Amino acid sequence: MHDVFVNYRTGDEESAATVIARELARRFGGERIFFASNSIEPGHRFPVELVKAVEECQVLLAVIGPRWAEVQGPNGRPALEAEQDWTRREIRTALDRGALVIPVLVGRATRIDHAVLPDDLRELADCQYKRFDHRNAESDLTALGDALARLLPELGAVDRDARAARERAEAKSRKTSAEEVERTRMRTRDVRGGIGNLNGPLSGTFVNEPQGPVNTGRGHQYNAPHFEGDNSGVQFTAGDNSGTVHQRFDRERLRSDDER
Structure with a gap:
């Protein structure tokens, strides 16, 4: 079944x-768009196929150029005046069925005046129109397709352009996320050291590669070297001692009775 009939x-x-x-x-698939020269198979009866398609369509696009009301029929009179004029019959059938009829004004064509229309087509003059100009074809065609996708959910569901746009947006989002991860990696790859916690038998707080005095628990905070011991040597050292503790041991000299 064709959703759109191009008249x-x-x-x-x-x-x-x-x-x-x-x-x-x-954009929507050839099986959904009826255009006489493309949609009627060889050998099929032209009048029957036209009537069938216009009776099934949901939207009829009436393509109207500057000469639409002036083109003459075989009798030398405007073709529009003849009741059996196919263009007129297709539009009349769509209007009678309650299908959506959208005039598409081409180039310099102006909105159809009620006065030039036969009585059975007067309603056409009241239908909101779209425009198409060869000089602005891409934009006008996109606008027309977008309008049809909004009006007919069936077309929106098979809209190739909308699907392509979603895929581009998803690809861009994935690329942006990957770039953000890479930037984060670059910002943090040279960071060393830090404070963390361990759980289990060796639970507690650890400091990785400290660059200065630290204290993660109770006790003294040593901000300068600190040594403790007795006369026999140093038994404890704390703080920033980047050198070596040099110790020398001498025997204790016994004092004489006179020195006491």
Whole structure:
């Protein structure tokens, strides 16, 4: 089933209709966009397929160029005046069914005046339109596709452009996260030392590669060398002692009775 029917008038803006139909088919899938020259298989009855497609569509795009109301039929009169004019019949059928009809004004085309429309198409003049200009084709086609994706959830679900945008955003997010990790690694790779805790039999606080006096528990804080001992030598040293403790031992001299 085709969700969107692309309607146009031969002799007006067939090329614009072709561009629009091709882009929508690329974005949403050819099976969802009806365009007579592409959607009707060889050997199938043209009138039957047209009527079937317009009766099933949810949206009809009426591609309207500057000459849309002026193109003449076989009798030399504007084709729009003939009740059997296919462009007119397709639009009338969509309006009667309550399908959404969106005029797509091409180039310098202006909004259709009620006065130039036959009675059964007067409603077309009241329908909100979109614009398409070959000089601004990419932007206009994107806007038209975005509008259809919003109006029809079925199209939004198969929107290739939206899916590609999500994939690009996810890839960018992954790249940004990886870059943040790398920057964090670069900032911290040269950091040495620190304070941590151990659990288990050797529980407690440890200091890794301290660069100055530290104290992680009870007791004295030694900010300068500190030595303790008796006359026989040094039994305890603390603080910043980056050299060697040199000790010399002499016998204690006995004093005479006169020195006492």
